[in-house]
Amino acid sequence: MSAERPGLRTSRPARYTLRFLALGYLAVLLLIPLGVILYRTFEPGIGEVWASITTPAAQSAFQLTLLAAGIAVVLNTIFGVLTALVLVRGRFPGRRFLDALVDLPFAVSPIVVGIALILVYGQTGWFGDTLENAGIQIIFSWPGIVLATVFVSLPFVAREVAPVLREIGDDQEQAAATLGASRWQIFWRITMPAIRWGVAYGVVLTTARAIGEFGAVSVVSGHIQGETQTLTLLVEQRFQNFDLAGAYAASAVLAVIALVTLLAMTLLNPRKDET
């Protein structure tokens, strides 16, 4: 439509300039560094790369990263959908406060999150004695890494789902209620299909954030190779040890996971004409 409006039409050179700027910006910031990493990774040859990403340490890091991301996605999806429902449909005192609280993990630096977790769950922390007596170790162990990952990736699903819920309104849910559907049936047959693209997008963002998290995880990890080292921590360690080829290879794995996630999102992308 806008192309029909003469006032908004941009001249041909202006359009090309805009395109050049947008693509150039992306290239400098994103494509060139990523390309260099991939190039450097495969420079020594595919066999070297394979050997480097299949060492026991790398495999363990890969598994830990997937475990933390998997738990974060499941928990934050359930929590996110519930929170969005409460925030959009609920009317209660303190709703705005909760609304702001959900964004806290965005606002707080990950390193602060890590330190806060140590203060609460660490040996000298609030629950330190209780946990130690029960034989549970959280900090410098995998549960701490999971906690940190869950925390930093918490807002995505809620933030993606809430606007969708607001937009669809509650007419459909009320109609379903008058037709005899229980709350459970309404949620699964009406609400969930209506917000599914928001949930999917939230899951993708949660996954990407969980896999890429470095700061908070670094603080609570303890850097025990083969035990509490995630992929990002492995990259850092190899980099610090001047194992550049190894660092590039592990980075490439991270980049590939990110690309696969993005690709999944593109394939899942809602057909905009549906609504």
Next chain:
Amino acid sequence: MINVSNVSKRFGDFQALDDVSLVVPEGSLGALLGPSGSGKSTLLRIIAGLEAPDTGTVAIDGQDSTGVSPQQRNIGFVFQHYAAFKHMTVRDNVAFGLSVRKRPKPEITARVDELLGIVGLSGYQERYPNQLSGGQRQRMALARALAVEPRVLLLDEPFGALDANVRADLRDWLRRLHEKVPVTTLLVTHDQEEAMEITDNIAVMNAGKIEQHGPPRELYDAPANAFVMGFLGPVATLDGALVRPHDLLLTADPREGAVEAQVSRIVHLGFEVRIEAELADGEKVWVQVTRGDAELLEAGEGDIVWIGSDAAAGGTTVPVPEAAPATTEQPAEPAV
């Protein structure tokens, strides 16, 4: 049958309903008519169980339903903006109520096809709501509401989001549908023509109260007060009384009981002609006459005429209230 007894409802400081009682007879088609904010939608939603009254009771078919959830009331509800389930086909939309009741598949299929036939949407089974026009979506919503064989059908401004000509068609259609499927129906509308045209009974609402309840003609001919008179049709003010502009007689010569006025504007609306005139005290009056009468009168703008009530027509008058009624202005152009 719907029995509403002494229902009140507040939203914060706003008194949405103030001790309202209403009976909708079995099998009838009734309307709640009123301006926005008069409480008509709130009353409908309370009957549906989508809102809870602060005080008072609602009974459906003699059973007290006040504390019953909307799921258990066995009602059909149609929303102004269709509330179509966008991710389901027309078939699945209409089947929804039966499918949550776990009826056998063949029965559901047969019932859906039958209903789509009744609402004129045969052949649209596999479409999605966004592939239907507004009128078709609303007919689908009606079929969906009727599928569960509700005891009462509640329609909240069902034609409010539609174009004027589609609205007129659907009104006729709803009336005929009601004759075919005579389920007790209550319709909320702010359009007096819509209410007059299709319903058996109208409850005129204003500021959370029912001003008058009765058949359309009774309300039109014997309005209980200035509000009802003003809301149901055009009114003019003459001699301290509200009177229908078509009950006024306009003559070129002086006449007993008539007052002198100067024609200020003549509007031709096809068969109907509206003549606006200014009285000696500056007050404006408008008179509705047929085209034939206007031609006989031969009055032009600026001419002096005499206006009085038409004794032969036996018109209705209501004293002008202290506060101005909601509608004393000329109504908008009638929908064609």
